[in-house]
Amino acid sequence: MLPVSYRLESAWQPEGGPHGRFTFTLFNLSDSPLSGFRLAYTSLTRVVDPAACDNATFLRRNANFHEFAPPEGFALAPGENWTFTVGGLNRQAKHCTDGAKSAYLTLSDARHVPVAVSDLRLEGATSEPPPARLPEGHVGLPFALQPWPAKIDAVAGEGLPAVLFPAANSSTEDIRAISDVLALFHRLFPAGHAPFSLAPSGQGQPIVFAKRGDLGVEAYRLAFSGREIRLEYGAAAGRQYGLTTLAQLIDGARNHATKFRFPAAGTIVDQPRYGWRGCHLDVSRQFYPTADIMRLIDILAWFKLNIFHWHLTDDEAWRLEIRAYPTLTTLGVLRGPDEPMLPQLGNGADPVGGFYSQEEVKAIVAHAAALHVEVVPEIDIPGHSTAALVALPELADGQEAPESYYSVQGYPNNALNPAVPFTYEFLEKVFDEMVELFPSQYIHVGGDEVADGSWMASPLARKLMEEEGISGTFALQSYFLKKVKQMLTARGRKLVGWNEVAHGGGVGTDGTLLMAWENPKVGIELAREGYDVVMTPGQAYYLDMAQAEAWQEPGASWAGTATPAHTYAYEAEGEFPEELKSRMKGVQACIWSEHFLSRGYFNRLVFPRLPAIAEAAWTPKEQKNWLRFAAIAPLSPIL
Known part of the structure; x- marks a missing residue:
């Protein structure tokens, strides 16, 4: 690994501008002096007043890209640093990830060289460390299941089978289904002991499969007797979900025996909520x-x-x-x-x-x-189209x-x-x-965040609006x-789109599904207009949102703080009037990638909130339990 030649440190102070200010310090760790250079960095906290900087010249900005130059004639000797401040920000910084996400220098010979960056420091206030995201948790029934099933009436056993295998009369399709879920398990937990075997084992239990026409396509029923397991299912999806449940049960009992067990008797009757x-x-x-x-x-x-x-x-x-x-x-x-x-x-x-x-x-x-x-x-489309243009x-x-x-x-x-x-x-x-x-x-065609005023300077658009009797950006978007x-x-x-598809007259509601992201009330308004709706509010289901208010907690903040407890407890359907609930088709997690610069950040922000949303999507409200979820969530696979 090559040593870092240049590093950019940054801090945010609450004072120094309407939204505070950045202090940047560039360290020259190389053996050569720097002169005639430019510094570029990317940041979600953008500069909107180019004049509000000191000891630097603002050169240009494109979205999150910023470029500055040092004072004329400035030279940075080896081992020294250059500090400049930037006010005029579009918003205040709230988290350690609100500063520079990357940087580079353009040298006097036009070469570009990398600059290492660190998380944004907080000055003038207390920089608090992130709190624990999950409590210790507690399970009433000692079964490791994500998401929790609709109905479970099972008794925990003292031991567990070494493997589960298809009963002698299993069909080729049933055996293939076991193989597929076994392959899934091995991909997610490559060091885990196989929960299934296609060959019978004296230390295992057989799975007896039965397709049932009275079960939904995603529904399944498990019956445990200590001698065999009966898996009834409505269709292939239900069979997969039943096998996944068995894999989770046996893996949890095997690897966390002090907390989880495998059922010796009883039933699990399960189907999705949405x-x-x-x-x-x-x-x-x-x-x-x-x-x-x-x-x-x-x-x-x-x-x-x-x-x-x-x-x-x-x-x-x-x-x-x-x-x-x-x-x-x-x-x-x-x-x-x-x-x-x-x-x-x-x-x-x-x-x-x-x-x-x-x-x-x-x-x-x-x-x-x-x-x-x-x-x-x-x-x-039509917004967010810079790359296409x-x-x-x-x-x-x-x-x-x-x-x-x-x-x-x-x-x-x-x-x-x-x-x-x-x-x-x-x-x-x-x-x-x-x-x-x-x-x-x-x-899905997007339809979100078209800026008010878009196309108003386009002669072609103005002509079309006159011909069609259209007034304003959003009526033109509807067209x-x-x-x-x-x-x-x-x-x-x-057509699927974000909730702004309904702006300016929208589109026909028949065969249209819209996703309510701006806030929960938007979903109810869309349903009243006749749209089918998927609920994905940023305040609960956007997994790029920070999980605590603490400065050292990474993530975005525009929709507030989405703690795992809040994400788990949020009930989208609970806000819908009874007559509109049929319009709500389900829920969705959203992973926006502005903050996901590493695998570590991805896993920290996505888990445990993704399995929390999965439980909201599957488990009936009356079966949800935060402390039980907190006890099981650490077993989640990660990217």
Whole structure:
């Protein structure tokens, strides 16, 4: 490992500006002096007043990318440091991850060199360490199950079978189902002792399978007798969930014998609370290799979640190969100092890219389908489209003034223009390829965070608005999304979007599913308008939110603090009027990747809140128990 040549330390003080100020200190740890250089860093806490800095010159900002220069003629000798302050921030910092996420220097010869960064320090107030996320926990019934079943009436045994195996009369499909769940277990717990064997064992117990027409497709029933286990199921998904329950029971009893047991007698009767039990992953801000996507899908299956919402495009990158437009995954994924797009969160001197080929997509979809997980793809339109516009400049109205509007994340002119004819030709071809890749009945089209004022400086848009009698950004967005819905309907697909799809007149409610993310009340309003709704409020189900108010707790803060206890206890359905509850189709966790710069941060922020949401999606309200969950959650697999 090479030693660090340059390091950027940063601190935030509550005073020094309307939202406090940053103090940056660049250390020259190399053997050579620095002069004629520029410093760039990325940060979610953005500079909005370029004049509010001292001992540095603000050069430019693009969304989360910032660039500064030292005073003219300044030289930084080896072993010395340069300090400058920056006020005029868009918001106050609340957590240690609110500072610089990456940095680099551009030297006088135009070379770019990396700069190491540290977490943001707090000055002028107490920097508190993070509290424990889970209490010690307590189990009434000593069974290791995630999520907890709908009904359980079982007696714990003193011992446990070495393995479970298919009874002699098992069908080929039943034996394959055991093999599939065994393979899932080995992938998630490679050092764990196999809970199943395909061959009989004198130290084990047989599983007797029975398909039941009176059980739902995801339902199952387990009966324990000490001699055998009877697994009744409605369809293949229910059979998988029943086997997963058995794997969890035996693994918990084997590895944590002082706390958990295996049932000697009794029954488990189980089925999901909701049909949509989802987890979203943003792969635009940070790229996740195919192996990581497959492992996350394995984890979803282990928790009996059945939807993987794959957020494939955003301002930062377009990750899905579209053969009709190859520049989407050449120009539209490259971020770097000299690349088509500037570095963003976590990017530094080295260019970064990454996308999913169509062959990789097919493999991921097949892997998910084998585990009864449906992959719902998202291309985020019309906003959040910087990457697409960089890759295909002809999508823009060439007469529109640059930087005539900015998104909430600070991207200029980042929305596909509804008045550009090529927009629809482009989307037709994109959807043609997507429906070949994704068998899901749903395609998610985003529809969120279009800046008010978008397109108002576009002559083409102004002309279209006059012709169609449209007034304002959101009515024009509605016009656009109605055309998108027609495209999807023609391809046999249903439109899914974020709650802003309903703005400006929205789209037809029939065959439309909207996700309420801004706050819980939005979901009720959407249901009143006739939309089917999935609840994914940032205040409870966004897994990038910090889990405590303490400064040293990582994560975002715009939606407040989502402690594991709050995430577990939150009851989306409880806020719905009785007459609207049928519109609520389920719940979903959302993993936005701005803060996920390492595997460690991913696992810290996602767990234990992901299994908490899985329990909200599966377990009846009256069966939930926080202390029991806290006792079992540490057994969760992680990425």
